Amino acid sequence: MANDVTDGYDRRRVLKAVGIAGAFGLAGCVGEEPEGGDNESGGDQEPEEGGQNVVWDAGGTGGTYYPLSGEFKTIVEENTPHVLQVRSTGASVENVGNLENEEADFALIQNDVGYFAFNGTGLDEFEGNPVETLRGVATLYPETIHIITRPDAGIESLEDLEGTTVNTGDLGSGTQVNALQILDSVGLSQDDFEEQNTGFSQAGDQLQDGDIDAAFIVGGWPVGAVEELATTAEIDILNIEQEDRQTILEGAEWFAEDTIPAGTYDGIEEDVDTVSVQAMIATHEAVDDALVEDVTAAIFDNTDSISTKADFISADTALDGMSFEMHPAAAAYFDEQGSGNESSGNESENETEQ
Structure with missing residues:
Protein backbone atom coordinates (compact mmCIF):
# COMPACT_ATOMS: atom_id res chain seq x y z
CA MET A 1 0.00 0.00 0.00
CA ALA A 2 1.27 3.45 -0.83
CA ASN A 3 1.22 6.19 1.73
CA ASP A 4 -0.85 9.09 0.43
CA VAL A 5 -4.10 8.98 -1.51
CA THR A 6 -4.14 12.08 -3.61
CA ASP A 7 -5.75 15.16 -2.12
CA GLY A 8 -6.04 16.65 -5.58
CA TYR A 9 -8.88 14.32 -6.38
CA ASP A 10 -10.87 15.59 -3.39
CA ARG A 11 -10.36 19.16 -4.55
CA ARG A 12 -11.62 18.33 -8.01
CA ARG A 13 -14.77 16.74 -6.61
CA VAL A 14 -15.23 14.75 -9.78
CA LEU A 15 -18.12 12.80 -8.45
CA LYS A 16 -20.28 15.60 -7.15
CA ALA A 17 -21.88 15.23 -10.55
CA VAL A 18 -22.94 11.69 -9.78
CA GLY A 19 -26.13 12.97 -8.21
CA ILE A 20 -27.03 9.87 -6.24
CA ALA A 21 -29.08 11.91 -3.81
CA GLY A 22 -30.25 10.06 -0.75
CA ALA A 23 -28.65 6.84 -1.90
CA PHE A 24 -28.16 5.33 1.50
CA GLY A 25 -31.56 6.55 2.61
CA LEU A 26 -32.98 3.81 0.42
CA ALA A 27 -32.08 1.13 2.98
CA GLY A 28 -28.78 0.54 1.29
CA CYS A 29 -30.40 -0.19 -2.07
CA VAL A 30 -28.32 2.14 -4.20
CA GLY A 31 -28.86 1.92 -7.92
CA GLU A 32 -31.19 0.12 -10.24
CA GLU A 33 -32.56 -3.31 -9.43
CA PRO A 34 -29.77 -5.75 -10.29
CA GLU A 35 -29.89 -7.88 -13.38
CA GLY A 36 -32.21 -10.82 -13.00
CA GLY A 37 -34.01 -9.26 -10.03
CA ASP A 38 -33.18 -10.17 -6.46
CA ASN A 39 -31.21 -13.26 -7.40
CA GLU A 40 -30.03 -15.37 -4.50
CA SER A 41 -28.26 -18.69 -4.20
CA GLY A 42 -28.12 -20.81 -1.09
CA GLY A 43 -31.13 -19.41 0.72
CA ASP A 44 -32.81 -22.81 1.29
CA GLN A 45 -29.79 -24.64 2.68
CA GLU A 46 -29.15 -25.14 6.37
CA PRO A 47 -25.71 -24.82 7.97
CA GLU A 48 -24.08 -27.75 9.67
CA GLU A 49 -23.72 -27.86 13.45
CA GLY A 50 -21.76 -24.83 14.60
CA GLY A 51 -22.23 -23.08 11.26
CA GLN A 52 -23.97 -19.87 10.30
CA ASN A 53 -26.11 -18.60 7.45
CA VAL A 54 -23.82 -16.04 5.83
CA VAL A 55 -25.15 -13.29 3.54
CA TRP A 56 -22.68 -12.54 0.73
CA ASP A 57 -23.44 -9.68 -1.66
CA ALA A 58 -22.00 -10.01 -5.17
CA GLY A 59 -23.00 -7.91 -8.19
CA GLY A 60 -25.01 -8.17 -11.39
CA THR A 61 -25.22 -11.61 -12.98
CA GLY A 62 -23.53 -10.36 -16.17
CA GLY A 63 -20.30 -9.35 -14.42
CA THR A 64 -17.49 -11.18 -12.64
CA TYR A 65 -18.59 -10.74 -9.03
CA TYR A 66 -21.57 -13.09 -9.23
CA PRO A 67 -19.95 -16.19 -10.76
CA LEU A 68 -16.83 -15.74 -8.61
CA SER A 69 -19.01 -15.47 -5.51
CA GLY A 70 -20.66 -18.72 -6.56
CA GLU A 71 -17.24 -20.38 -6.54
CA PHE A 72 -16.51 -18.92 -3.09
CA LYS A 73 -19.85 -20.33 -1.93
CA THR A 74 -18.87 -23.83 -3.03
CA ILE A 75 -15.42 -23.60 -1.43
CA VAL A 76 -16.70 -22.24 1.89
CA GLU A 77 -19.51 -24.78 2.13
CA GLU A 78 -17.15 -27.66 1.34
CA ASN A 79 -14.59 -26.58 3.94
CA THR A 80 -16.62 -25.04 6.77
CA PRO A 81 -19.98 -25.67 8.45
CA HIS A 82 -21.34 -22.39 7.07
CA VAL A 83 -23.81 -21.72 4.24
CA LEU A 84 -23.39 -18.73 1.94
CA GLN A 85 -26.41 -16.92 0.55
CA VAL A 86 -25.03 -15.17 -2.53
CA ARG A 87 -27.12 -12.19 -3.62
CA SER A 88 -27.15 -10.36 -6.95
CA THR A 89 -26.88 -6.61 -6.30
CA GLY A 90 -25.95 -3.32 -7.93
CA ALA A 91 -22.37 -4.03 -6.76
CA SER A 92 -19.87 -1.84 -4.92
CA VAL A 93 -21.77 1.18 -3.60
CA GLU A 94 -24.92 -0.75 -2.79
CA ASN A 95 -22.83 -3.47 -1.18
CA VAL A 96 -21.13 -0.96 1.11
CA GLY A 97 -24.56 0.27 2.19
CA ASN A 98 -25.66 -3.29 2.98
CA LEU A 99 -22.50 -3.87 5.04
CA GLU A 100 -23.01 -0.60 6.89
CA ASN A 101 -26.59 -1.59 7.71
CA GLU A 102 -25.42 -5.11 8.66
CA GLU A 103 -27.75 -6.56 6.04
CA ALA A 104 -24.79 -8.46 4.57
CA ASP A 105 -21.85 -10.20 6.24
CA PHE A 106 -19.43 -10.09 3.30
CA ALA A 107 -19.45 -8.38 -0.07
CA LEU A 108 -17.32 -7.82 -3.13
CA ILE A 109 -16.49 -4.17 -3.74
CA GLN A 110 -13.92 -2.03 -5.55
CA ASN A 111 -10.98 -0.78 -3.52
CA ASP A 112 -11.59 2.84 -4.52
CA VAL A 113 -15.21 2.76 -3.37
CA GLY A 114 -14.04 1.15 -0.13
CA TYR A 115 -11.56 3.99 0.37
CA PHE A 116 -14.24 6.63 -0.23
CA ALA A 117 -16.65 4.94 2.18
CA PHE A 118 -14.20 4.35 5.02
CA ASN A 119 -12.74 7.86 4.83
CA GLY A 120 -15.99 9.74 4.20
CA THR A 121 -14.90 11.43 0.99
CA GLY A 122 -15.08 11.35 -2.78
CA LEU A 123 -18.78 10.53 -3.16
CA ASP A 124 -21.59 12.79 -2.00
CA GLU A 125 -23.25 10.09 0.09
CA PHE A 126 -19.97 9.39 1.91
CA GLU A 127 -18.84 13.01 2.24
CA GLY A 128 -18.64 13.71 5.96
CA ASN A 129 -20.33 10.36 6.72
CA PRO A 130 -17.58 7.76 6.83
CA VAL A 131 -18.56 4.11 7.08
CA GLU A 132 -16.23 3.50 9.99
CA THR A 133 -17.46 -0.07 10.54
CA LEU A 134 -16.30 -1.19 7.08
CA ARG A 135 -13.43 -3.68 7.20
CA GLY A 136 -11.25 -5.24 4.54
CA VAL A 137 -10.69 -8.98 4.14
CA ALA A 138 -8.56 -9.36 0.99
CA THR A 139 -7.96 -7.92 -2.46
CA LEU A 140 -8.51 -10.29 -5.35
CA TYR A 141 -7.76 -9.20 -8.92
CA PRO A 142 -7.64 -6.16 -11.21
CA GLU A 143 -11.03 -4.92 -12.34
CA VAL A 277 -9.02 -0.84 -9.99
CA GLN A 278 -8.93 -3.77 -7.56
CA ALA A 279 -11.78 -6.09 -6.65
CA MET A 280 -11.80 -7.06 -2.99
CA ILE A 281 -13.72 -8.84 -0.25
CA ALA A 282 -15.09 -6.59 2.49
CA THR A 283 -16.96 -7.19 5.73
CA HIS A 284 -17.91 -5.11 8.78
CA GLU A 285 -16.59 -4.96 12.32
CA ALA A 286 -19.59 -6.75 13.88
CA VAL A 287 -18.85 -10.01 12.04
CA ASP A 288 -17.17 -12.24 14.60
CA ASP A 289 -13.54 -13.25 14.32
CA ALA A 290 -14.25 -16.97 14.01
CA LEU A 291 -16.49 -16.53 10.98
CA VAL A 292 -14.08 -14.17 9.22
CA GLU A 293 -11.20 -16.55 9.91
CA ASP A 294 -13.19 -19.55 8.63
CA VAL A 295 -14.23 -17.81 5.41
CA THR A 296 -10.82 -16.26 4.72
CA ALA A 297 -8.94 -19.51 5.36
CA ALA A 298 -11.37 -21.58 3.29
CA ILE A 299 -10.93 -19.34 0.25
CA PHE A 300 -7.18 -18.75 0.42
CA ASP A 301 -6.27 -22.29 1.50
CA ASN A 302 -8.14 -23.57 -1.55
CA THR A 303 -7.31 -21.17 -4.35
CA ASP A 304 -6.62 -24.18 -6.57
CA SER A 305 -10.40 -24.70 -6.60
CA ILE A 306 -11.01 -21.28 -8.14
CA SER A 307 -11.38 -20.96 -11.92
CA THR A 308 -12.54 -17.33 -12.24
CA LYS A 309 -9.52 -14.98 -12.18
CA ALA A 310 -7.45 -17.87 -10.84
CA ASP A 311 -4.16 -16.36 -12.05
CA PHE A 312 -4.62 -13.36 -9.78
CA ILE A 313 -6.19 -14.64 -6.54
CA SER A 314 -3.50 -15.58 -4.03
CA ALA A 315 -2.60 -15.07 -0.39
CA ASP A 316 0.66 -13.57 -1.66
CA THR A 317 -1.15 -10.65 -3.30
CA ALA A 318 -4.25 -10.40 -1.09
CA LEU A 319 -2.96 -7.25 0.58
CA ASP A 320 -2.07 -5.35 -2.59
CA GLY A 321 -4.20 -2.23 -2.85
CA MET A 322 -5.86 -2.71 0.55
CA SER A 323 -7.28 0.78 0.94
CA PHE A 324 -8.79 0.83 4.43
CA GLU A 325 -8.64 -0.89 7.81
CA MET A 326 -8.70 -4.69 7.77
CA HIS A 327 -10.78 -7.00 9.93
CA PRO A 328 -8.39 -8.27 12.63
CA ALA A 329 -9.17 -11.93 11.91
CA ALA A 330 -8.32 -11.51 8.23
CA ALA A 331 -5.16 -9.57 9.09
CA ALA A 332 -4.11 -12.34 11.49
CA TYR A 333 -4.64 -15.01 8.82
CA PHE A 334 -2.43 -13.23 6.29
CA ASP A 335 0.21 -12.49 8.92
CA GLU A 336 0.38 -16.24 9.57
CA GLN A 337 0.76 -16.83 5.84
CA GLY A 338 3.70 -14.43 5.75
CA SER A 339 1.88 -12.14 3.34
CA GLY A 340 3.55 -9.04 4.78
CA ASN A 341 3.73 -7.16 8.02
CA GLU A 342 2.45 -3.88 6.59
CA SER A 343 -0.83 -5.45 5.70
CA SER A 344 -3.16 -5.17 8.62
CA GLY A 345 -4.34 -1.68 7.77
CA ASN A 346 -4.86 -1.24 11.51
CA GLU A 347 -2.00 1.15 12.21
CA SER A 348 -4.30 4.17 12.26
CA GLU A 349 -7.56 5.10 10.66
CA ASN A 350 -5.91 8.38 9.76
CA GLU A 351 -3.00 6.67 7.99
CA THR A 352 -4.95 4.55 5.56
CA GLU A 353 -2.74 3.56 2.64
CA GLN A 354 -3.66 2.96 -0.99
Whole structure:
Protein backbone atom coordinates (compact mmCIF):
# COMPACT_ATOMS: atom_id res chain seq x y z
CA MET A 1 0.00 0.00 0.00
CA ALA A 2 1.27 3.45 -0.83
CA ASN A 3 1.22 6.19 1.73
CA ASP A 4 -0.85 9.09 0.43
CA VAL A 5 -4.10 8.98 -1.51
CA THR A 6 -4.14 12.08 -3.61
CA ASP A 7 -5.75 15.16 -2.12
CA GLY A 8 -6.04 16.65 -5.58
CA TYR A 9 -8.88 14.32 -6.38
CA ASP A 10 -10.87 15.59 -3.39
CA ARG A 11 -10.36 19.16 -4.55
CA ARG A 12 -11.62 18.33 -8.01
CA ARG A 13 -14.77 16.74 -6.61
CA VAL A 14 -15.23 14.75 -9.78
CA LEU A 15 -18.12 12.80 -8.45
CA LYS A 16 -20.28 15.60 -7.15
CA ALA A 17 -21.88 15.23 -10.55
CA VAL A 18 -22.94 11.69 -9.78
CA GLY A 19 -26.13 12.97 -8.21
CA ILE A 20 -27.03 9.87 -6.24
CA ALA A 21 -29.08 11.91 -3.81
CA GLY A 22 -30.25 10.06 -0.75
CA ALA A 23 -28.65 6.84 -1.90
CA PHE A 24 -28.16 5.33 1.50
CA GLY A 25 -31.56 6.55 2.61
CA LEU A 26 -32.98 3.81 0.42
CA ALA A 27 -32.08 1.13 2.98
CA GLY A 28 -28.78 0.54 1.29
CA CYS A 29 -30.40 -0.19 -2.07
CA VAL A 30 -28.32 2.14 -4.20
CA GLY A 31 -28.86 1.92 -7.92
CA GLU A 32 -31.19 0.12 -10.24
CA GLU A 33 -32.56 -3.31 -9.43
CA PRO A 34 -29.77 -5.75 -10.29
CA GLU A 35 -29.89 -7.88 -13.38
CA GLY A 36 -32.21 -10.82 -13.00
CA GLY A 37 -34.01 -9.26 -10.03
CA ASP A 38 -33.18 -10.17 -6.46
CA ASN A 39 -31.21 -13.26 -7.40
CA GLU A 40 -30.03 -15.37 -4.50
CA SER A 41 -28.26 -18.69 -4.20
CA GLY A 42 -28.12 -20.81 -1.09
CA GLY A 43 -31.13 -19.41 0.72
CA ASP A 44 -32.81 -22.81 1.29
CA GLN A 45 -29.79 -24.64 2.68
CA GLU A 46 -29.15 -25.14 6.37
CA PRO A 47 -25.71 -24.82 7.97
CA GLU A 48 -24.08 -27.75 9.67
CA GLU A 49 -23.72 -27.86 13.45
CA GLY A 50 -21.76 -24.83 14.60
CA GLY A 51 -22.23 -23.08 11.26
CA GLN A 52 -23.97 -19.87 10.30
CA ASN A 53 -26.11 -18.60 7.45
CA VAL A 54 -23.82 -16.04 5.83
CA VAL A 55 -25.15 -13.29 3.54
CA TRP A 56 -22.68 -12.54 0.73
CA ASP A 57 -23.44 -9.68 -1.66
CA ALA A 58 -22.00 -10.01 -5.17
CA GLY A 59 -23.00 -7.91 -8.19
CA GLY A 60 -25.01 -8.17 -11.39
CA THR A 61 -25.22 -11.61 -12.98
CA GLY A 62 -23.53 -10.36 -16.17
CA GLY A 63 -20.30 -9.35 -14.42
CA THR A 64 -17.49 -11.18 -12.64
CA TYR A 65 -18.59 -10.74 -9.03
CA TYR A 66 -21.57 -13.09 -9.23
CA PRO A 67 -19.95 -16.19 -10.76
CA LEU A 68 -16.83 -15.74 -8.61
CA SER A 69 -19.01 -15.47 -5.51
CA GLY A 70 -20.66 -18.72 -6.56
CA GLU A 71 -17.24 -20.38 -6.54
CA PHE A 72 -16.51 -18.92 -3.09
CA LYS A 73 -19.85 -20.33 -1.93
CA THR A 74 -18.87 -23.83 -3.03
CA ILE A 75 -15.42 -23.60 -1.43
CA VAL A 76 -16.70 -22.24 1.89
CA GLU A 77 -19.51 -24.78 2.13
CA GLU A 78 -17.15 -27.66 1.34
CA ASN A 79 -14.59 -26.58 3.94
CA THR A 80 -16.62 -25.04 6.77
CA PRO A 81 -19.98 -25.67 8.45
CA HIS A 82 -21.34 -22.39 7.07
CA VAL A 83 -23.81 -21.72 4.24
CA LEU A 84 -23.39 -18.73 1.94
CA GLN A 85 -26.41 -16.92 0.55
CA VAL A 86 -25.03 -15.17 -2.53
CA ARG A 87 -27.12 -12.19 -3.62
CA SER A 88 -27.15 -10.36 -6.95
CA THR A 89 -26.88 -6.61 -6.30
CA GLY A 90 -25.95 -3.32 -7.93
CA ALA A 91 -22.37 -4.03 -6.76
CA SER A 92 -19.87 -1.84 -4.92
CA VAL A 93 -21.77 1.18 -3.60
CA GLU A 94 -24.92 -0.75 -2.79
CA ASN A 95 -22.83 -3.47 -1.18
CA VAL A 96 -21.13 -0.96 1.11
CA GLY A 97 -24.56 0.27 2.19
CA ASN A 98 -25.66 -3.29 2.98
CA LEU A 99 -22.50 -3.87 5.04
CA GLU A 100 -23.01 -0.60 6.89
CA ASN A 101 -26.59 -1.59 7.71
CA GLU A 102 -25.42 -5.11 8.66
CA GLU A 103 -27.75 -6.56 6.04
CA ALA A 104 -24.79 -8.46 4.57
CA ASP A 105 -21.85 -10.20 6.24
CA PHE A 106 -19.43 -10.09 3.30
CA ALA A 107 -19.45 -8.38 -0.07
CA LEU A 108 -17.32 -7.82 -3.13
CA ILE A 109 -16.49 -4.17 -3.74
CA GLN A 110 -13.92 -2.03 -5.55
CA ASN A 111 -10.98 -0.78 -3.52
CA ASP A 112 -11.59 2.84 -4.52
CA VAL A 113 -15.21 2.76 -3.37
CA GLY A 114 -14.04 1.15 -0.13
CA TYR A 115 -11.56 3.99 0.37
CA PHE A 116 -14.24 6.63 -0.23
CA ALA A 117 -16.65 4.94 2.18
CA PHE A 118 -14.20 4.35 5.02
CA ASN A 119 -12.74 7.86 4.83
CA GLY A 120 -15.99 9.74 4.20
CA THR A 121 -14.90 11.43 0.99
CA GLY A 122 -15.08 11.35 -2.78
CA LEU A 123 -18.78 10.53 -3.16
CA ASP A 124 -21.59 12.79 -2.00
CA GLU A 125 -23.25 10.09 0.09
CA PHE A 126 -19.97 9.39 1.91
CA GLU A 127 -18.84 13.01 2.24
CA GLY A 128 -18.64 13.71 5.96
CA ASN A 129 -20.33 10.36 6.72
CA PRO A 130 -17.58 7.76 6.83
CA VAL A 131 -18.56 4.11 7.08
CA GLU A 132 -16.23 3.50 9.99
CA THR A 133 -17.46 -0.07 10.54
CA LEU A 134 -16.30 -1.19 7.08
CA ARG A 135 -13.43 -3.68 7.20
CA GLY A 136 -11.25 -5.24 4.54
CA VAL A 137 -10.69 -8.98 4.14
CA ALA A 138 -8.56 -9.36 0.99
CA THR A 139 -7.96 -7.92 -2.46
CA LEU A 140 -8.51 -10.29 -5.35
CA TYR A 141 -7.76 -9.20 -8.92
CA PRO A 142 -7.64 -6.16 -11.21
CA GLU A 143 -11.03 -4.92 -12.34
CA THR A 144 -10.41 -3.72 -15.84
CA ILE A 145 -12.15 -0.71 -17.34
CA HIS A 146 -13.75 -1.82 -20.63
CA ILE A 147 -15.10 0.98 -22.81
CA ILE A 148 -17.17 -0.86 -25.41
CA THR A 149 -18.13 1.10 -28.51
CA ARG A 150 -20.13 0.53 -31.67
CA PRO A 151 -17.74 0.18 -34.63
CA ASP A 152 -19.74 2.72 -36.65
CA ALA A 153 -19.79 5.33 -33.87
CA GLY A 154 -16.44 6.83 -34.88
CA ILE A 155 -15.07 6.81 -31.31
CA GLU A 156 -11.28 6.61 -31.27
CA SER A 157 -10.46 8.49 -28.06
CA LEU A 158 -12.04 9.44 -24.76
CA GLU A 159 -12.56 12.95 -26.09
CA ASP A 160 -14.67 11.50 -28.93
CA LEU A 161 -17.31 10.53 -26.36
CA GLU A 162 -18.44 14.15 -26.27
CA GLY A 163 -21.90 14.42 -27.79
CA THR A 164 -22.51 10.66 -27.73
CA THR A 165 -24.84 8.46 -25.67
CA VAL A 166 -22.86 6.59 -23.02
CA ASN A 167 -23.98 3.92 -20.56
CA THR A 168 -21.85 4.56 -17.46
CA GLY A 169 -23.18 1.57 -15.50
CA ASP A 170 -25.84 1.11 -12.83
CA LEU A 171 -26.69 4.34 -11.03
CA GLY A 172 -24.44 4.53 -7.97
CA SER A 173 -22.32 1.55 -8.94
CA GLY A 174 -18.54 1.46 -8.85
CA THR A 175 -18.66 1.32 -12.64
CA GLN A 176 -20.44 4.68 -12.80
CA VAL A 177 -17.98 6.12 -10.28
CA ASN A 178 -15.03 5.06 -12.44
CA ALA A 179 -16.65 6.17 -15.69
CA LEU A 180 -17.27 9.68 -14.41
CA GLN A 181 -13.76 9.89 -12.95
CA ILE A 182 -12.24 8.91 -16.29
CA LEU A 183 -14.41 11.21 -18.38
CA ASP A 184 -13.79 14.13 -16.03
CA SER A 185 -10.04 13.55 -16.34
CA VAL A 186 -10.22 14.49 -20.03
CA GLY A 187 -12.55 17.41 -19.41
CA LEU A 188 -15.94 15.81 -20.08
CA SER A 189 -18.73 16.51 -17.61
CA GLN A 190 -22.17 14.90 -17.56
CA ASP A 191 -23.42 17.85 -19.62
CA ASP A 192 -21.16 16.77 -22.48
CA PHE A 193 -22.85 13.45 -23.24
CA GLU A 194 -26.19 11.72 -22.79
CA GLU A 195 -25.90 9.32 -19.87
CA GLN A 196 -27.67 5.98 -19.61
CA ASN A 197 -27.55 3.78 -16.49
CA THR A 198 -28.12 0.03 -16.60
CA GLY A 199 -26.31 -3.16 -15.71
CA PHE A 200 -23.81 -4.88 -17.98
CA SER A 201 -26.16 -7.20 -19.83
CA GLN A 202 -28.66 -4.45 -20.58
CA ALA A 203 -25.83 -2.21 -21.76
CA GLY A 204 -24.85 -4.94 -24.21
CA ASP A 205 -28.39 -5.06 -25.53
CA GLN A 206 -28.38 -1.28 -25.95
CA LEU A 207 -25.16 -1.40 -27.94
CA GLN A 208 -26.43 -4.19 -30.15
CA ASP A 209 -29.68 -2.31 -30.80
CA GLY A 210 -27.85 0.93 -31.56
CA ASP A 211 -29.48 2.76 -28.65
CA ILE A 212 -26.13 3.88 -27.21
CA ASP A 213 -22.71 4.62 -28.66
CA ALA A 214 -20.53 3.36 -25.81
CA ALA A 215 -20.70 1.54 -22.50
CA PHE A 216 -18.38 1.35 -19.52
CA ILE A 217 -18.07 -2.15 -18.10
CA VAL A 218 -15.75 -2.82 -15.18
CA GLY A 219 -14.68 -6.36 -14.37
CA GLY A 220 -11.90 -8.87 -14.56
CA TRP A 221 -11.50 -9.97 -18.15
CA PRO A 222 -13.08 -11.86 -19.69
CA VAL A 223 -16.40 -10.35 -18.55
CA GLY A 224 -19.29 -12.64 -19.39
CA ALA A 225 -21.55 -9.88 -20.72
CA VAL A 226 -18.81 -8.68 -23.09
CA GLU A 227 -18.03 -12.22 -24.24
CA GLU A 228 -21.70 -12.78 -25.03
CA LEU A 229 -22.02 -9.49 -26.87
CA ALA A 230 -18.87 -10.10 -28.92
CA THR A 231 -20.23 -13.42 -30.18
CA THR A 232 -23.45 -11.85 -31.46
CA ALA A 233 -22.37 -8.39 -32.62
CA GLU A 234 -19.32 -6.49 -33.83
CA ILE A 235 -17.79 -4.37 -31.09
CA ASP A 236 -14.74 -2.24 -30.49
CA ILE A 237 -12.99 -1.70 -27.16
CA LEU A 238 -11.53 1.78 -26.83
CA ASN A 239 -7.76 1.88 -26.46
CA ILE A 240 -6.88 4.63 -23.95
CA GLU A 241 -3.81 6.44 -25.20
CA GLN A 242 -0.78 6.83 -22.95
CA GLU A 243 -1.32 10.56 -22.39
CA ASP A 244 -4.90 10.01 -21.23
CA ARG A 245 -3.91 7.05 -19.06
CA GLN A 246 -1.29 9.19 -17.35
CA THR A 247 -3.85 11.92 -16.73
CA ILE A 248 -6.23 9.38 -15.20
CA LEU A 249 -3.52 7.98 -12.93
CA GLU A 250 -2.49 11.45 -11.78
CA GLY A 251 -6.08 12.25 -10.82
CA ALA A 252 -6.78 9.10 -8.80
CA GLU A 253 -4.00 6.89 -7.47
CA TRP A 254 -6.19 3.82 -7.00
CA PHE A 255 -6.17 3.29 -10.75
CA ALA A 256 -3.40 1.21 -12.29
CA GLU A 257 -2.40 0.64 -15.91
CA ASP A 258 -3.87 -2.50 -17.43
CA THR A 259 -4.15 -4.29 -20.77
CA ILE A 260 -6.88 -6.47 -22.25
CA PRO A 261 -4.94 -9.08 -24.26
CA ALA A 262 -5.68 -9.60 -27.92
CA GLY A 263 -8.10 -12.47 -28.45
CA THR A 264 -9.80 -12.09 -25.07
CA TYR A 265 -13.01 -11.30 -26.96
CA ASP A 266 -14.14 -12.30 -30.45
CA GLY A 267 -13.09 -9.70 -33.00
CA ILE A 268 -10.59 -7.92 -30.72
CA GLU A 269 -7.33 -8.81 -32.43
CA GLU A 270 -4.95 -6.34 -30.77
CA ASP A 271 -4.05 -5.59 -27.16
CA VAL A 272 -6.21 -2.82 -25.64
CA ASP A 273 -4.50 -0.43 -23.21
CA THR A 274 -6.70 0.76 -20.37
CA VAL A 275 -6.74 1.16 -16.57
CA SER A 276 -8.08 -0.87 -13.67
CA VAL A 277 -9.02 -0.84 -9.99
CA GLN A 278 -8.93 -3.77 -7.56
CA ALA A 279 -11.78 -6.09 -6.65
CA MET A 280 -11.80 -7.06 -2.99
CA ILE A 281 -13.72 -8.84 -0.25
CA ALA A 282 -15.09 -6.59 2.49
CA THR A 283 -16.96 -7.19 5.73
CA HIS A 284 -17.91 -5.11 8.78
CA GLU A 285 -16.59 -4.96 12.32
CA ALA A 286 -19.59 -6.75 13.88
CA VAL A 287 -18.85 -10.01 12.04
CA ASP A 288 -17.17 -12.24 14.60
CA ASP A 289 -13.54 -13.25 14.32
CA ALA A 290 -14.25 -16.97 14.01
CA LEU A 291 -16.49 -16.53 10.98
CA VAL A 292 -14.08 -14.17 9.22
CA GLU A 293 -11.20 -16.55 9.91
CA ASP A 294 -13.19 -19.55 8.63
CA VAL A 295 -14.23 -17.81 5.41
CA THR A 296 -10.82 -16.26 4.72
CA ALA A 297 -8.94 -19.51 5.36
CA ALA A 298 -11.37 -21.58 3.29
CA ILE A 299 -10.93 -19.34 0.25
CA PHE A 300 -7.18 -18.75 0.42
CA ASP A 301 -6.27 -22.29 1.50
CA ASN A 302 -8.14 -23.57 -1.55
CA THR A 303 -7.31 -21.17 -4.35
CA ASP A 304 -6.62 -24.18 -6.57
CA SER A 305 -10.40 -24.70 -6.60
CA ILE A 306 -11.01 -21.28 -8.14
CA SER A 307 -11.38 -20.96 -11.92
CA THR A 308 -12.54 -17.33 -12.24
CA LYS A 309 -9.52 -14.98 -12.18
CA ALA A 310 -7.45 -17.87 -10.84
CA ASP A 311 -4.16 -16.36 -12.05
CA PHE A 312 -4.62 -13.36 -9.78
CA ILE A 313 -6.19 -14.64 -6.54
CA SER A 314 -3.50 -15.58 -4.03
CA ALA A 315 -2.60 -15.07 -0.39
CA ASP A 316 0.66 -13.57 -1.66
CA THR A 317 -1.15 -10.65 -3.30
CA ALA A 318 -4.25 -10.40 -1.09
CA LEU A 319 -2.96 -7.25 0.58
CA ASP A 320 -2.07 -5.35 -2.59
CA GLY A 321 -4.20 -2.23 -2.85
CA MET A 322 -5.86 -2.71 0.55
CA SER A 323 -7.28 0.78 0.94
CA PHE A 324 -8.79 0.83 4.43
CA GLU A 325 -8.64 -0.89 7.81
CA MET A 326 -8.70 -4.69 7.77
CA HIS A 327 -10.78 -7.00 9.93
CA PRO A 328 -8.39 -8.27 12.63
CA ALA A 329 -9.17 -11.93 11.91
CA ALA A 330 -8.32 -11.51 8.23
CA ALA A 331 -5.16 -9.57 9.09
CA ALA A 332 -4.11 -12.34 11.49
CA TYR A 333 -4.64 -15.01 8.82
CA PHE A 334 -2.43 -13.23 6.29
CA ASP A 335 0.21 -12.49 8.92
CA GLU A 336 0.38 -16.24 9.57
CA GLN A 337 0.76 -16.83 5.84
CA GLY A 338 3.70 -14.43 5.75
CA SER A 339 1.88 -12.14 3.34
CA GLY A 340 3.55 -9.04 4.78
CA ASN A 341 3.73 -7.16 8.02
CA GLU A 342 2.45 -3.88 6.59
CA SER A 343 -0.83 -5.45 5.70
CA SER A 344 -3.16 -5.17 8.62
CA GLY A 345 -4.34 -1.68 7.77
CA ASN A 346 -4.86 -1.24 11.51
CA GLU A 347 -2.00 1.15 12.21
CA SER A 348 -4.30 4.17 12.26
CA GLU A 349 -7.56 5.10 10.66
CA ASN A 350 -5.91 8.38 9.76
CA GLU A 351 -3.00 6.67 7.99
CA THR A 352 -4.95 4.55 5.56
CA GLU A 353 -2.74 3.56 2.64
CA GLN A 354 -3.66 2.96 -0.99
